[in-house]
């Protein structure tokens with residue numbers, strides 16, 4: 150009996166190690182295929198240079214949808230289709246002017262309207278009142294704020310090594326600052342850009358007006374201009390600032406998520422979804438945010454097909470429309486999945502930029518974390534060491550149920566906010582190798598989930 154048990158243990162262990170060897174070999178083939186024949190960087194170039202930035206609701210976003218369909222159709226997928234998504238339609242307008250007059254000199258600044266900002270028929274010229282936070286503004290008497298432009302000069306905390314946390318800590322000035330300023334009678338709002346870089350790029354992003362408060366025009370200033378404006382206001386608190394934005398909101402319209410899939414050979418009704426968002430802000434080229442994520446997701450399917458892999462579960466790449474301005478693509482996808490009663494066992498997103506991958510975050514329970522760490526051992530040769538509970542992605546967030554697991558590609562985020570939502574987010578700022586390594590890492594994780 151004892152002998153039989155020992156034999157059984159040895160047999161199971163050797164079978165496990167054979168399985169692990171097979172997995173290691175397959176993962177090494179994934180990396181070889183990605184690094185020698187990778188196509189995602191070329192796709193990114195076309196998306197950035199031929200489609201360009203592509204805010205939801207725009208004609209460019211329509212072109213991006215066509216780009217997504219034709220790019221997915223290059224491969225021998227089982228199906229490529231679109232899913233209608235209703236999106237907002239906000240247009241920046243041709244005029245974006247911000248300047249102050251100082252010693253009779255007009256000093257023009259590079260400004261960028263916040264997404265969703267209202268415009269004004271005429272330029273607004275007013276004194277500026279600087280605050281460091283919404284809390285500080287709330288303490289001020291309305292009489293001190295009324296008729297002025299509120300300038301939120303709140304920096305992302307440079308002490309936080311997790312730059313996403315630094316962004317989260319300063320994000321309120323952009324999302325709520327304009328309405329908070331209007332509550333005190335302000336006529337306009339300026340914010341310091343949400344970036345850790347010390348440069349002249351202004352960074353946009355959505356603002357969320359409170360429906361019960363008058364909507365006032367709102368724009369971002371670069372970090373360098375914010376510092377200079379703050380210095381000048383100390384010298385001359387009566388400094389006059391002129392702000393003129395001509396952005397407009399139009400009725401919502403229908404665009405689409407773009408989807409490509411390989412049907413599962415054993416469990417076609419069970420889906421593993423990988424994706425990023427197809428829309429971007431209407432500045433730069435939406436390269437890191439999130440051209441890299443959508444092209445990596447397409448690359449995952451390409452690599453699996455190139456290796457002749459027959460997935461057990463259905464593997465689906467989703468290019469979500471409108472993450473930036475209300476997450477319509479992600480919400481619609483989750484709603485349709487629920488209506489169709491489709492089972493999603495896992496969802497993976499890349500939306501932290503096409504930077505050096507470090508590992509994966511998992512949104513799941515302790516058991517899911519332990520499983521990810523177990524898989525992570527096979528990823529150590531590829532210098533992936535970070536496997537933690539944490540943020541996955543905005544688009545896949547609505548898919549979370551008690552029975553599935555969400556994963557986010559974790560990347561070196563120190564430079565991400567140098568690019569994010571600005572004219573600096575261009576193709577040239579994406580490194581080919583880092584971009585491809587992210588796609589390979591996602592393919593390896595999906596392979597392991599599929600084999601489980």
Ligand SMILES: [Zn+2]
Pocket residue numbers: 426438439472500
């Ligand atoms: Zn993004």
